[in-house]
Amino acid sequence: MDKNTLKHIAELSRISLTDEELDKFTPQMQTILDSAKELQKVDTKGINPMKKHTPFSLLRQDTPSECLTQEEVLKNAKYTEKGYVKIYGKIFGSIEES
Amino acid sequence: MIDTSKYDIIIGLEIHIQSKTESKMFCSCPTHYFEKEPNTHVCPTCLGLPGALPVPNKRAIELCILLGLATNCDIDNEIHFDRKHYFYPDLPKGYQISQYKRPICSDGYIDIKDEDGKKYSIGIERIHQEEDVAKSTHHTENGREYTLIDYNKSGVPLIEIVSRPNIRSSYQAREYASKIRQIVRYLNISDADMEKGQMRCEPNISVQEKGKWQYKDGKILPIGDYILNPKVEVKNIGSISAVEKSIQYEVERIVRDIEEGKKIIQQTRGWNADKGITEFQRSKESADDYRYMPEPDIPIVEISEEDIERVSNELIELPNEKKERYMSTYSLSDYDSDVLTANKDISIYFEDLLNILSKDMDIIIAAKAASNWITGAVFSIANDKKIEINEQNIPKQSLAYLITEYEKKILTRNKAESILRESLENEKDLKQLITNAINENKSNTDNLESIVLDVINSNPKAVSDFKSGKQATIGYLVGQVMQKTKGTADPNKAKDILIKKLNG
Numbered sequence: 001m002d003k004n005t006l007k008h009i010a011e012l013s014r015i016s017l018t019d020e021e022l023d024k025f026t027p028q029m030q031t032i033l034d035s036a037k038e039l040q041k042v043d044t045k046g047i048n049p050m051k052k053h054t055p056f057s058l059l060r061q062d063t064p065s066e067c068l069t070q071e072e073v074l075k076n077a078k079y080t081e082k083g084y085v086k087i088y089g090k091i092f093g094s095i096e097e098s
Numbered sequence: 099m100i101d102t103s104k105y106d107i108i109i110g111l112e113i114h115i116q117s118k119t120e121s122k123m124f125c126s127c128p129t130h131y132f133e134k135e136p137n138t139h140v141c142p143t144c145l146g147l148p149g150a151l152p153v154p155n156k157r158a159i160e161l162c163i164l165l166g167l168a169t170n171c172d173i174d175n176e177i178h179f180d181r182k183h184y185f186y187p188d189l190p191k192g193y194q195i196s197q198y199k200r201p202i203c204s205d206g207y208i209d210i211k212d213e214d215g216k217k218y219s220i221g222i223e224r225i226h227q228e229e230d231v232a233k234s235t236h237h238t239e240n241g242r243e244y245t246l247i248d249y250n251k252s253g254v255p256l257i258e259i260v261s262r263p264n265i266r267s268s269y270q271a272r273e274y275a276s277k278i279r280q281i282v283r284y285l286n287i288s289d290a291d292m293e294k295g296q297m298r299c300e301p302n303i304s305v306q307e308k309g310k311w312q313y314k315d316g317k318i319l320p321i322g323d324y325i326l327n328p329k330v331e332v333k334n335i336g337s338i339s340a341v342e343k344s345i346q347y348e349v350e351r352i353v354r355d356i357e358e359g360k361k362i363i364q365q366t367r368g369w370n371a372d373k374g375i376t377e378f379q380r381s382k383e384s385a386d387d388y389r390y391m392p393e394p395d396i397p398i399v400e401i402s403e404e405d406i407e408r409v410s411n412e413l414i415e416l417p418n419e420k421k422e423r424y425m426s427t428y429s430l431s432d433y434d435s436d437v438l439t440a441n442k443d444i445s446i447y448f449e450d451l452l453n454i455l456s457k458d459m460d461i462i463i464a465a466k467a468a469s470n471w472i473t474g475a476v477f478s479i480a481n482d483k484k485i486e487i488n489e490q491n492i493p494k495q496s497l498a499y500l501i502t503e504y505e506k507k508i509l510t511r512n513k514a515e516s517i518l519r520e521s522l523e524n525e526k527d528l529k530q531l532i533t534n535a536i537n538e539n540k541s542n543t544d545n546l547e548s549i550v551l552d553v554i555n556s557n558p559k560a561v562s563d564f565k566s567g568k569q570a571t572i573g574y575l576v577g578q579v580m581q582k583t584k585g586t587a588d589p590n591k592a593k594d595i596l597i598k599k600l601n602g
Contacts, residue, residue, distance in 0.1 A: 004523055008387075011563075012183070012184070012185065012191070012387060012389070013185050014185045016298055019538040031600050043457055048490065049392075051392070052397035052398070053176075053397055053398045053399075053400055054397040054398070054399055054400065055399075055402075056156070056159070056400060056402065056405045057156075057405075059153070059154050059155070059156035059159065059399065060121075060126070060153045060154060060155055060156060061156060061157075062119050062120050062121050062155050062156060062157035062158070063120065063121060063126065063314070064120050064121040064126055064128035064129075065127075067127050067128070067138065067139050067140055067141050068140055068141055068142070068145075068500060069138070070135065070136070070137050070138050073137040073138075073140045073249065074137060081201065081246060082136070082246075082340050083135060083136040083137055083138075083248075084136050084137065084246035084247055084248055085137070085187075085246070085247040085248075085249070086244055086245070086247075087187050087244060087245045087246075088242060088243070088244045089243065089244070089245075090392065
């Protein structure tokens with residue numbers, strides 16, 4: 001993990017980090033990766049991933065049901081307009097926190 | 099026009115189809131969001147609230163399998179969902195639930211008809227199930243840009259169909275897109291209305307020098323030290339014809355850039371239908387970084403042979419097969435068969451009409467008659483009147499009656515067509531109009547004999563000319579009959595009676 005990789009990952013999530021923050025978080029991220037590396041040492045050859053299986057017949061039937069009210073949906077939005085969630089900023093550029 | 103003959107065109111098409119289900123892909127919110135009040139078809143799951151769990155919609159997956167079966171794909175025996183991460187306000191979870199390494203359907207193909215009329219197979223790499231995102235619209239207010247978001251569309255089932263890059267012309271791309279649309283409509287998987295965003299096409303286009311590349315194992319590979327030109331993705335295509343037009347435009351633009359020695363960059367461009375051009379949106383210098391991971395909230399779904407068998411029961415005769423049958427069983431032309439099978443409802447109307455007609459006449463004659471009438475007068479009148487061809491507007495029993503009377507030569511084509519037009523224009527009962535016309539005809543025919551005798555008696559010169567061998571005089575006499583009947587008589591019938599009387 002180097003500073004540039006961390007910067008890239010942060011940008012993908014639209015988080016801007018200062019140089020100081022990058023310096024601080026880079027070794028922290030490395031610690032996390034090292035822990036994961038420990039787990040990867042375990043030999044899992046021939047062992048199926050531990051994930052639940054379910055038969056097709058048990059999936060949800062295609063029946064619509066009640067939704068939240070518009071008021072409830074918009075409750076957590078910082079800005080709203082005519083029933084829409086409103087976000088300031090250029091969509092492909094920086095998006096302000098909403 | 100730019101000369102593109104030095105180059106090969108390579109196109110792959112990604113098509114998204116909104117499935118026609120009642121509820122969303124991973125929650126029970128209703129899907130019918132069109133023109134609904136914003137943010138009223140939303141729940142914690144499709145709003146991406148913490149702790150909400152996705153539960154796959156069985157019907158949506160059946161429709162995805164159905165499309166795979168219809169396009170000759172292999173169907174996987176397990177369904178694996180994955181998270182595709184990207185950060186964008188239309189995707190409140192921060193990831194889209196999609197499928198990465200194991201799509202439900204893979205390795206299929208569909209046949210289209212190429213420009214020269216020959217069959218051409220377009221490969222389908224994969225068909226997978228995912229979810230739609232919210233709808234966002236962009237605005238400006240006092241110079242400040244903002245976006246409005248409606249989450250009603252968020253979570254609607256979306257099927258992605260990825261073709262192999264073996265589409266070689268804008269024409270093939272259009273035919274392929276139109277065939278996919280036809281299939282999903284036939285199978286009732288989607289209404290696939292592109293204007294409403296129920297179907298979206300995104301072509302990937304590249305232009306390569308002839309002989310410098312090869313298509314191998316579904317991939318485009320360079321030959322020798324040739325460096326492949328990067329591809330361009332086109333978005334914002336709102337109609338089937340725009341698929342063709344945008345590719346034509348893009349190919350010429352890329353070739354012009356190559357010829358002018360400009361550097362070709364991998365980029366996404368948007369089709370501007372008003373201007374008929376593509377516009378630069380963004381460059382794609384680095385590979386997409388979606389950080390896919392298995393979706394931990396959804397178990398692996400097992401699909402048995404019986405499940406696939408059950409879905410395949412919904413496979414009805416598809417347009418290509420139907421067309422083959424029309425040509426072989428009913429001896430209809432390639433063109434007529436194409437027109438009649440283009441739309442499922444029309445083909446059903448045709449087959450019903452044929453069923454009625456063939457009770458009274460030979461099936462081949464009936465098919466030819468039904469086809470002529472539907473693709474001719476019915477289409478043209480329906481088009482003028484902007485009405486749908488269906489039982490309510492044009493009852494099949496009545497149309498069959500009209501066709502039968504025409505075939506029996508009781509009604510002329512002109513008369514029959516004007517009856518049909520009259521019925522549709524003035525919402526009059528077709529059957530009643532036909533019966534009236536027949537009765538009128540009958541009394542005219544009864545009258546015709548006396549009118550003919552009248553004409554013979556009052557034109558002694560023409561009669562003697564005819565009798566002395568001037569055959570052409572008959573035309574004049576027929577004209578006299580037509581005048582007396584104010585054009586309502588059938589001229590052929592008038593001529594027959596005239597000759598009979600004159601020779602008798």
